[in-house]
Amino acid sequence: MNVSPLGIATAPLACNVPAQRCPVSSGQLITACRLAWEQGGQLVALWGSDERDRERGFCLRVLLKDSDGLTLLEHTLPDGGARYPDLSAIFPAANRMQRAVFDLVGVQCDADDQRPWAWQAAWPIDQFPLRRDFVASPKWEPGEEDYPFVRVAGDGVHEIAVGPVHAGIIEPGHFRFQVVGEKVLRLEERLGYAHKGIEKRFEALPLAEGYRLAGRVSGDSTVAYAWAYAQAVEAIAAVAAPPRAVWLRALCLERERVANHLGDLGYLGNDGGFAFGLAQFSRLKEDLLRVNAKAFGHRLLMDVVIPGGVAHDLDAEAAAALRAQGASLVREIRVLRDIYDEHAGLQDRFRQCGQVTVELAAKLGLTGFAARASALADDLRCDFSMPPYDVLAVRKITQTSGDVAARVAMRFDETFESLRLIEALLQAMPSGEIAAPPSGFPTFAFAIGAVEGWRGPVIVALESGPDGTIRRCHPHDPSWQNWPVLEHAVIGNIVPDFPLINKSFNLSYSGHDL
Amino acid sequence: MLHVLRQIARTGIKTEPPPSPAEEMVVVARLQEQILRTLGRALTIRQVDAGSCNGCELEIHALANPYYNLEGLGIRFVASPRHADVLLVTGPVSKHMAIALKRTYDATPDPKLVIAAGDCGCSGGIFGESYASLGRVANVIPVDVAIPGCPPTPTALLQGILAALSKAAPPAEASLGAPAGTAG
Numbered sequence: 001m002n003v004s005p006l007g008i009a010t011a012p013l014a015c016n017v018p019a020q021r022c023p024v025s026s027g028q029l030i031t032a033c034r035l036a037w038e039q040g041g042q043l044v045a046l047w048g049s050d051e052r053d054r055e056r057g058f059c060l061r062v063l064l065k066d067s068d069g070l071t072l073l074e075h076t077l078p079d080g081g082a083r084y085p086d087l088s089a090i091f092p093a094a095n096r097m098q099r100a101v102f103d104l105v106g107v108q109c110d111a112d113d114q115r116p117w118a119w120q121a122a123w124p125i126d127q128f129p130l131r132r133d134f135v136a137s138p139k140w141e142p143g144e145e146d147y148p149f150v151r152v153a154g155d156g157v158h159e160i161a162v163g164p165v166h167a168g169i170i171e172p173g174h175f176r177f178q179v180v181g182e183k184v185l186r187l188e189e190r191l192g193y194a195h196k197g198i199e200k201r202f203e204a205l206p207l208a209e210g211y212r213l214a215g216r217v218s219g220d221s222t223v224a225y226a227w228a229y230a231q232a233v234e235a236i237a238a239v240a241a242p243p244r245a246v247w248l249r250a251l252c253l254e255r256e257r258v259a260n261h262l263g264d265l266g267y268l269g270n271d272g273g274f275a276f277g278l279a280q281f282s283r284l285k286e287d288l289l290r291v292n293a294k295a296f297g298h299r300l301l302m303d304v305v306i307p308g309g310v311a312h313d314l315d316a317e318a319a320a321a322l323r324a325q326g327a328s329l330v331r332e333i334r335v336l337r338d339i340y341d342e343h344a345g346l347q348d349r350f351r352q353c354g355q356v357t358v359e360l361a362a363k364l365g366l367t368g369f370a371a372r373a374s375a376l377a378d379d380l381r382c383d384f385s386m387p388p389y390d391v392l393a394v395r396k397i398t399q400t401s402g403d404v405a406a407r408v409a410m411r412f413d414e415t416f417e418s419l420r421l422i423e424a425l426l427q428a429m430p431s432g433e434i435a436a437p438p439s440g441f442p443t444f445a446f447a448i449g450a451v452e453g454w455r456g457p458v459i460v461a462l463e464s465g466p467d468g469t470i471r472r473c474h475p476h477d478p479s480w481q482n483w484p485v486l487e488h489a490v491i492g493n494i495v496p497d498f499p500l501i502n503k504s505f506n507l508s509y510s511g512h513d514l
Numbered sequence: 515m516l517h518v519l520r521q522i523a524r525t526g527i528k529t530e531p532p533p534s535p536a537e538e539m540v541v542v543a544r545l546q547e548q549i550l551r552t553l554g555r556a557l558t559i560r561q562v563d564a565g566s567c568n569g570c571e572l573e574i575h576a577l578a579n580p581y582y583n584l585e586g587l588g589i590r591f592v593a594s595p596r597h598a599d600v601l602l603v604t605g606p607v608s609k610h611m612a613i614a615l616k617r618t619y620d621a622t623p624d625p626k627l628v629i630a631a632g633d634c635g636c637s638g639g640i641f642g643e644s645y646a647s648l649g650r651v652a653n654v655i656p657v658d659v660a661i662p663g664c665p666p667t668p669t670a671l672l673q674g675i676l677a678a679l680s681k682a683a684p685p686a687e688a689s690l691g692a693p694a695g696t697a698g
Contacts, residue, residue, distance in 0.1 A: 122609030122646060129645050136645035142612040164614050167593035169561045169574050172611055193610045194565045197646035213640055219569025219665065263575065276518055282579035283528055289576070299667065300569055339517055510567045513608075 001036050001064060001071040008032065014235035014447035017384040018069030021446075029062065029075045030085045041066035042365045042378075043091035045459050045476035046098065048105035050131045051076075054444075058107045060084050063448070063459065063476075069384060070448065077107050086111035093365040093481045104130040104199070118192050118513070121145040129200050130472075152178035152185050160495065164193040168499075171509035175498075182494040187487045194513035202473035207233055207441055207462075208307055210470055214460060215302050217475045218511030223249070223256040224453030225460065225475060225511075226305035231449030232462035233307035237438035243430040245309030247388045251322075251425045252301045252310075254418040257454035258329070259288050259300075261411040261418075264506050268408055269340065271500040272349040280336055284329060291325050294318060309435025323426050326419050333419075337412050350405035354489040354501030357402055364488065367481045368456020370505050373410045374402035380452035392424050407504040414454075441468045455479065455508065477511030528580040532587055535680040536673035539659050541652075557589045557679060560598035560622065564615045564651065565608030565641075569665040570632040574602065576668040589675060595621040600678060603655075606634040606641040607648040619655045627678050629659045631671060636660040 003010060003022055013019035024032055033043075044063040051059050058080065062073040075084055086109050087094040098109045099117035106128035108114070119125060121143030128134060151159070157180050164172035172193035178186040198217060202210055214229035215222040227249050234240060241249070262285040269277020289299040295318035296304050304311055314322075340346055356366060361374035371378060375398055381389040382396045397413040399406035441464050449460045456478030465471035482505055490501055561574055577584040584590065592598050595618045607615055619628070630651035633639040638649030651657050661674035 120610045134645075140609075140645070142609040142648075144613060164611065165562055165595075165618050169563075169571050169591060171563045171568050171571065172565070172608075172614065193614070194563070194605070194608055195610055195646050196565050196606055196608045196641045197644040198641070200644060200646075201641060216567040216569065216640055216664075219567040220572060222569070263572070276522070278578075279580055280521065280525065282576070283525065283581070286576060286579045286581050293667075300572060300665070302569070302664065335517075335521060339521065342517075508568065510565075 001039055001041050001066050001068055003032060003035070003071065005035060006032055013070070013072055014445070015070060015450060016231045016235065016386060017380060017450050019072065019448060020069070021072040021074060024073045024075050026075065026085055029060075029073055030087070030090075032073050033062065033064070033087050033090045036064045036066065036071065037090050039066055041071070042367070043087070043093050043481075044070065044457065045461070045474065045480070046087070046094055046101065047461070047474040047476075048101040048107050048130070049463070049472045050105060053132055057082070058105060060101065060107065061461070062087065063461070065378075065457070067383065070450065072448070080106050083108050083110045085109065088113075091365055092363070093484060096484070097480060104128060106131060115148060116145065118195055119145075120192050120195070129197065147190055149176045149188050149190070150186070154180070156180050157185065173509050177495060177498075179495055182496065184490050184493055184495060184498070187490050187498075189483055189487060191483065191509060192513050194510045196514070198514040199472075199474060202470050205470055207236070207464055207468050207470055208437070210473060211306050212303055214473075214475060215305070217514070218477055218508040219300065219302075220260055220508065221256065221453045221455060221458060221477070221511065222300055222302045223252045223305055224451045224458040226303070227253060228449035228451040228458050228460040229462070229473075229475075230305055230307045231451070232447045232460045234438055235447035235449070236445040236462065236464050237441050239308065239436060239438045241309045242433040242436055243387070244432045245434045247425055247429050248310045248314060248434065249305050250388050251314075251422060252296065252304055253451065253453070254421050254425070255288065255292060256301060257418045258415050258422075259285055259292075260454045260506070261415045262288065264503060265336075265340075265408065265411055265415075267503050268350075268404070268500065269346065271503055272346045274343060274346050277336070277340065277346075284332055287325065288329070291321055295322060306435065306437075308437040309433070311435070313434045314429070319426055319429070323423060326422050326426075330416065330419050333412070333415060340408070347405065349497070349500060350408055351401075351403060353404040353497050354493060354504060355401070355403040356485055356489050358400070360488060361402065361485070364485045365481050366485045368478045369410045369414060369454070370407060370482055370485070371456070372397060373399045373406040375400045380450055380457055388425065392421055394421065404500055404504040444471065453478070455506070456482070475511070475514070477508050479507040479509075479512040482507050483512060529583040529586055530581050532582075532676060533669050533673050535676035536670070537677055537680070539661055539674045539677050541657055541660050557600060557675075558592045558598050559589060559600045559602050559675070560592055560595045560618070561602045561604070562615055562618050564603055564605040564611040564635075564654075565647065566605030566632065566634060570604035570635070573665045573668050573671060574604070574631070577671060582668050582672060584672070589679075595619075596623065598622050598626070600627045600629060600675070601655075602629045602631055602675075603651045604631045604635050606638045606643075607651055607654045609646055609648060612648055612654055615654055627658045628655055629661060629674055629678055630657045631661045631666055631674070633662055633664045636662050639664065
């Protein structure tokens with residue numbers, strides 16, 4: 001983003017994509033966000049931190065992204081009583097992030113919507129867990145909050161409450177539908193049930209070991225998080241992972257992408273009444289995970305990516321197994337895609353279902369593959385020169401219709417592209433070391449790692465404390481942006497199509513709730 | 515339709531024999547044999563994610579794939595705790611899920627079993643106990659079987675579920691639907 005019209009000083013930001021940081025006043029914060037929006041930028045993340053121990057009050061950080069790279073706006077608030085401007089009129093996705101900042105850090109914005117978001121009566125509302133002087137009491141019992149859901153009134157309107165314990169094998173969350181007949185008038189989500197204090201937990205871990213927790217922010221994106229975390233640690237230590245490690249990370253990330261798409265393609269078939277699809281795709285996913293376990297020692301590839309490199313090398317035999325599997329998957333998925341495409345009943349369920357137009361997607365800041373299904377062509381792997389993707393010429397895939405059918409097509413197309421990338425990575429894999437563990441971390445260094453996970457951009461913002469400790473770590477999941485869009489995607493659809501629409505996005509609860 | 519049938523025929527039967535029960539995962543043998551016998555071979559499971567990272571859920575989903583074919587063993591996941599014999603609970607129990615978990619437990623008819631799955635469910639795992647997390651499942655509801663792993667593999671999950679069941683059935687019924695001669 002070009003901030004020169006604002007006359008703000010910028011400094012470089014340690015990150016694996018082009019990035020700058022700018023200190024902003026309250027007024028500049030809002031004008032900078034408006035300018036970013038006018039330049040085609042989007043909100044990536046918004047979080048706060050307690051800097052009172054360094055005589056700097058509180059810091060609100062707003063991370064924006066456009067085609068130039070990332071811009072971090074840093075706004076200092078002198079004390080907990082100061083307010084910052086509401087950004088949700090420019091970036092609607094800011095709403096929940098601003099509410100979570102108050103619940104966890106205790107700095108408030110001047111928005112009308114002051115409902116809690118991360119807080120659900122598990123700790124006193126005037127205690128803020130991410131403050132440095134916060135002390136948890138064993139006396140605090142889980143409580144029940146009275147959350148003011150928005151209600152729709154009128155003849156024949158009724159309410160359906162779902163969750164937090166869902167009917168399927170799903171993460172916990174609450175959905176409040178306002179319906180008339182079987183048509184959804186409104187959906188309101190209440191998340192936060194999986195909040196387990198991840199950000200606070202990071203602060204008790206050494207920088208060199210936080211990768212294990214990063215890899216468990218959202219289990220289905222473990223490679224993406226561990227890689228983003230590792231990038232941030234390496235940027236702080238000013239070291240780079242050896243080339244072979246970087247290629248192995250990309251190999252793991254693409255296999256994670258394929259695994260998730262295969263799993264969801266199966267469930268999308270199943271939710272469309274086609275159990276055959278689930279049986280077939282879950283078989284292929286199992287094949288993939290078994291080869292993962294043989295090649296890297298873990299079915300989901302947890303703890304493979306570590307700061308400085310990767311923990312497991314790939315031997316020739318495993319590389320051959322991966323290549324053989326890649327070729328067989330391409331053949332098998334082609335057959336299944338033809339079956340899905342030609343299945344009239346399935347296509348009838350997919351098309352025009354849960355539609356997100358390009359205008360709505362841009363306005364709400366939809367991100368990741370779901371945004372690409374609505375013709376918003378952003379992909380960190382293609383947009384910025386990022387090894388090893390810079391030499392692989394990643395094909396950017398988009399669809400235009402923004403419905404379940406488009407998100408299904410995205411998953412097929414991205415799976416084929418990932419399988420192509422996996423083959424290319426295996427063909428030209430550099431030899432050499434697989435890890436150069438960083439050491440000697442500077443104090444109060446700040447860096448960001450950014451990785452295009454299967455769901456969308458995964459961001460880890462990391463600040464070091466003294467002696468290789470973590471001062472603050474904020475992991476950000478693309479689900480923050482996409483959950484509010486789901487509320488819009490279901491409007492006007494029938495209640496029985498909700499599972500299908502929901503699965504077509506498959507958003508993370510844990511990655512969002514932290 | 516023809517290409518669907520052709521694909522089914524080409525795929526063949528992928529189901530593998532189940533692993534043997536892992537008795538070491540049994541924490542408490544709480545239930546009387548005659549009560550457990552009533553659960554029989556038609557076991558129903560209600561899964562509750564009490565705050566996991568979703569890694570355990572991925573592996574629980576895998577139990578339904580053709581290789582493990584959980585339903586082929588007479589075990590299935592149900593949509594309500596009121597239909598369940600077993601609660602399969604994952605995650606460190608977040609404080610925000612503690613009340614929902616207790617209510618789910620209370621809504622499950624007796625006799626019932628609780629299986630805690632994953633390192634977090636067994637011990638609190640990497641998240642531990644904090645202002646937001648109550649740690650292991652046993653801190654909130656009684657646990658009969660604990661399946662470690664991060665996440666546990668589908669085989670480990672099956673071993674744990676079968677261990678819960680093996681307490682349920684006398685030896686003659688303990689083979690749990692494995693075709694003769696394929697066990698082990």
